[in-house]
Amino acid sequence: MSRLGALLALLGFLTVLARAEDAVLKTAVEGKPFNVFQELKKECDPGCQQCNRELGECECPYGLSGPTCQVALWPACRTSTTAGLPVFVGRRAPRNCHCYAQLFRATCLPGSESRCSSHTVAQWPELKCFEQVDKAEQEQLSELPEKLDDPKYRWRKGVLVPAPAGGAAAAAPGAAAGRAEHKDMQTLLVAPTLKEIGDTMALSKCPNRCRDRGICIANSETIKTPSCLCHPGFTGTDCGDAVPPASLPLLCPNGCGGRGSCVAGFCACQPPYWGIGCSRSRAYQPAPDSISHPYYPSLKIYMYDIPISVVGPQPFDDSDTTVYPIYQASMHLMDMFLADGGGVRTENPWEANLFYVPTFAYYSTANLGDPTAAVVRAIDWVAAKFPFFSRYGGRDHFVVMTADRGACYLKPLNQTRNLIRLVHFGLEKPNLTEMGPLVEEREYGCFKGGRDVVLAPYFRPKAGVVRTVHEKLLAPGGAEELLKDKSVLFFFSGDVRHHEPEYSGGVRQALSALLSNTTSGGAGVPADVVFKAGFQPITAEEYEQLLGSAKFCLAPYGHGWGIRLTHALMHGCVPVIIQDRVRQPWEDLLHYPDFSIRVSKAELPRLVELLRAVPAEDVAALMREGARVYRAFVWQPELGGLAYNYTLASLRRRLSHIRGELYEAGTRRR
Numbered sequence: 001m002s003r004l005g006a007l008l009a010l011l012g013f014l015t016v017l018a019r020a021e022d023a024v025l026k027t028a029v030e031g032k033p034f035n036v037f038q039e040l041k042k043e044c045d046p047g048c049q050q051c052n053r054e055l056g057e058c059e060c061p062y063g064l065s066g067p068t069c070q071v072a073l074w075p076a077c078r079t080s081t082t083a084g085l086p087v088f089v090g091r092r093a094p095r096n097c098h099c100y101a102q103l104f105r106a107t108c109l110p111g112s113e114s115r116c117s118s119h120t121v122a123q124w125p126e127l128k129c130f131e132q133v134d135k136a137e138q139e140q141l142s143e144l145p146e147k148l149d150d151p152k153y154r155w156r157k158g159v160l161v162p163a164p165a166g167g168a169a170a171a172a173p174g175a176a177a178g179r180a181e182h183k184d185m186q187t188l189l190v191a192p193t194l195k196e197i198g199d200t201m202a203l204s205k206c207p208n209r210c211r212d213r214g215i216c217i218a219n220s221e222t223i224k225t226p227s228c229l230c231h232p233g234f235t236g237t238d239c240g241d242a243v244p245p246a247s248l249p250l251l252c253p254n255g256c257g258g259r260g261s262c263v264a265g266f267c268a269c270q271p272p273y274w275g276i277g278c279s280r281s282r283a284y285q286p287a288p289d290s291i292s293h294p295y296y297p298s299l300k301i302y303m304y305d306i307p308i309s310v311v312g313p314q315p316f317d318d319s320d321t322t323v324y325p326i327y328q329a330s331m332h333l334m335d336m337f338l339a340d341g342g343g344v345r346t347e348n349p350w351e352a353n354l355f356y357v358p359t360f361a362y363y364s365t366a367n368l369g370d371p372t373a374a375v376v377r378a379i380d381w382v383a384a385k386f387p388f389f390s391r392y393g394g395r396d397h398f399v400v401m402t403a404d405r406g407a408c409y410l411k412p413l414n415q416t417r418n419l420i421r422l423v424h425f426g427l428e429k430p431n432l433t434e435m436g437p438l439v440e441e442r443e444y445g446c447f448k449g450g451r452d453v454v455l456a457p458y459f460r461p462k463a464g465v466v467r468t469v470h471e472k473l474l475a476p477g478g479a480e481e482l483l484k485d486k487s488v489l490f491f492f493s494g495d496v497r498h499h500e501p502e503y504s505g506g507v508r509q510a511l512s513a514l515l516s517n518t519t520s521g522g523a524g525v526p527a528d529v530v531f532k533a534g535f536q537p538i539t540a541e542e543y544e545q546l547l548g549s550a551k552f553c554l555a556p557y558g559h560g561w562g563i564r565l566t567h568a569l570m571h572g573c574v575p576v577i578i579q580d581r582v583r584q585p586w587e588d589l590l591h592y593p594d595f596s597i598r599v600s601k602a603e604l605p606r607l608v609e610l611l612r613a614v615p616a617e618d619v620a621a622l623m624r625e626g627a628r629v630y631r632a633f634v635w636q637p638e639l640g641g642l643a644y645n646y647t648l649a650s651l652r653r654r655l656s657h658i659r660g661e662l663y664e665a666g667t668r669r670r
């Protein structure tokens, strides 16, 4: 930013603050009521099942909208015209080509076709679709033909073609030349075979058409008669039964709080409840003529109830709702927040000092996708419905992104620039290139210290291991005793990916080369160094056993953040963090040198030597402290986990940071 730009930004911020302080002053001078609120009970259409009383808008299942949820947002994705049926857009069964085109228009950022908030659309080149040749777009449905080669149907597939030269995407700074792509469709001359479309067939071949709540499949080998594969939340031979939300806690936020049923990620709430996870029953507004201002003495977080059609769908496949556990922190964080763990939640945005923007980004990005479209859609909604986003340019709004690369791909835009990002990957590196052309934030790369938060990943500790190992470590002399039994100096097992130098920032590759270098002293790998390269080269039991018998365990990153730090701590092994410029979970709250060793990539050649030189009493002390801090890395409160508490503590610090930003902006730029 230029000096003038910085000055202007500072002046702008000062004006905003001055206005707020003015307001507070006015209450004193003019005797206006300050932070006095009254309940808000906006009405919805009488035909609405679930009314958001804050906005007076009806809450609808995915793909539906309008005062009584009568509007189909992407009509060609429906399998029938029966009103009120939820819409599913998984990837297994082909949909109507118009369905994909409608989704594409709704979920991809204009001028940036690679940035879409729909996981299905992100799979564009793998999509096959059909359309009825003699019907208008508004009559097209996603009901597969009974015969795949029915001449009344035409088959197409998604293709990516280079965008026209000089297009907006090509001109974007940071976009590598020739990478801009345009999503198109190509007509297939021959209808696909059943196998090519995942053994899916017309709903009419299945019992009760699976009640339009599933897809119909059969393959000659394992499933002989056409059977329903029900969409998430439904079960039974014809998908006629609903799965109780409590048995699908992650599919619907907080299991709908026990106050509703879960319809494919949407909580259909019992009155008077509404909102995400059926957690709302009240809304507020300032009393007439009163002045309202964020309440600063304690953390008060307001979460926006963004409609599922804006930030969904949540389950992204036709039947499978599984999210690999290490990516689940965002879901558990939300569940604990909805249950108001920690007493920080407010349903009154006028007194809130932080705003939680639920983007459900993981469901559209999966582990390596780009969250920009999901975040932009969420923020556009938030900024259109409430006055709070523009107040501080989004500085007091946060988003949670637990994919491998967290916020690396979050494009800097007005909607995203100032957001607080809660991520697993704290890579702080300007002018980042090795993560590919999607990294456009030149100033910080993936993470900005002081603003963003690194969350511990979600990992289910083995209660038995924790009990035996940690109890011993915390008992007097226990660490020393455990250390005596450790025969391995240093351990790592995992993928190396020699041909992907950016994987782990090159650490795994460099270490592999080093340890296989028999010319250095001729000794090769020392007997007490165990380095197993490959994707799961040893069994889970061997892996855990080695974590337990090693003094030091490598904690590198992978495609993005890594889980090894947590593994090492659980087994009483001292983590050796080799992640240049990557901030670790809660690094501003925990004192890492007390329980880990940090080595830079440049020091790798001396690694074994360095570790051997650590005195035994220091190793024992590191192990003991590791056991003491371990609960910060555990999300499960039933196991004493404090990860949620640490999240709140980090946000409290951000709160003072936001308030202190004025001061900092003044000093940092001097």
Ligand SMILES: *[C@@H]1O[C@H](CO)[C@@H](O)[C@H](O)[C@H]1NC(C)=O
Binding pocket: 340, 341, 342, 343, 642, 644, 645
């Ligand atoms: C952590 O937070 C939970 C509520 O979420 C609270 O009940 C518990 O007391 C907290 N624990 C600590 C050690 O602060």
Ligand SMILES: *[C@@H]1O[C@H](CO)[C@@H](O)[C@H](O)[C@H]1NC(C)=O
Binding pocket: 414
């Ligand atoms: C972004 O915000 C700035 C400052 O408010 C404004 O001048 C600019 O027009 C906005 N840009 C876009 C693309 O909306």
Ligand SMILES: *[C@@H]1O[C@H](CO)[C@@H](O)[C@H](O)[C@H]1NC(C)=O
Binding pocket: 430, 431, 442
């Ligand atoms: C990043 O790149 C820009 C433009 O090339 C340059 O002006 C800036 O100094 C670089 N920043 C760092 C920290 O290298």
Ligand SMILES: *[C@@H]1O[C@H](CO)[C@@H](O)[C@H](O)[C@H]1NC(C)=O
Binding pocket: 513, 514, 517, 519, 520, 521
């Ligand atoms: C292997 O060891 C030799 C001799 O010490 C050294 O010159 C060479 O750079 C090493 N290679 C690697 C990949 O570390």
